[in-house]
Amino acid sequence: QSVLTQPPSVSGAPGQRVTISCTGYSSNIGAGYDVHWYQQLPGTAPKLLIYDNSNRPSGVPDRFSGSKSGSSASLAITGLQAEDEADYHCQSYDSSLSGWVFGAGTKLTVL
């Protein structure tokens, strides 16, 4: 069972907006540690999508955005495209575990 909780799946039609939540505890996100997001296309390695809650690495479209509030974080994807169909993972640090933690991942289906 993952320390960070994500919905197993979300879906949306092309052009729509979807959000993926990542809920933690007072020992990780709630303690103020940053949240990072990764996109994993089918059969490939994860790729950094958002770092430090809301920053996009060079090359990531501005359709992807991140936010954090309290013990939770969210990834929003606007203008959904077929190529966005992938697994999305959140990551943070946990002071109780003294290590880095991931959510279980959310599978995005573009209808």
Next chain:
Amino acid sequence: EVQLLESGGGVVQPGGSLRLSCAASGFTFSTYAMTWVRQTPGKGLEWVSSIGGGGGVTYYADSVKGRFTISRDNSKNTLYLQMNSLRAEDTAVYYCAKGKGMTTSGWFFDYWGQGTLVTVSS
């Protein structure tokens, strides 16, 4: 261009050992922390171990502490993971990843290798 290339995966019996390697290129290897993350087929990512740029500081998940050893050879730009006393639950794809961040607790992983599959089975 940053490249990370893992090797060393394979099939091993429970209780056996395996050493993974990750050859890095395209960045100043000794400057960055490196990490191993694993993924059970069809499941989420699990942080396994990290090492500071100089190799003097190491971190382990409780699930592997005492069995796995992370190390690096900065002269060869290579990261290692020595895995001993392997269990069925260690079966996974193992990724090496380059760490980045202003503080240790703020580390994220900006580049990943393609992964190497470790199967622990009799």
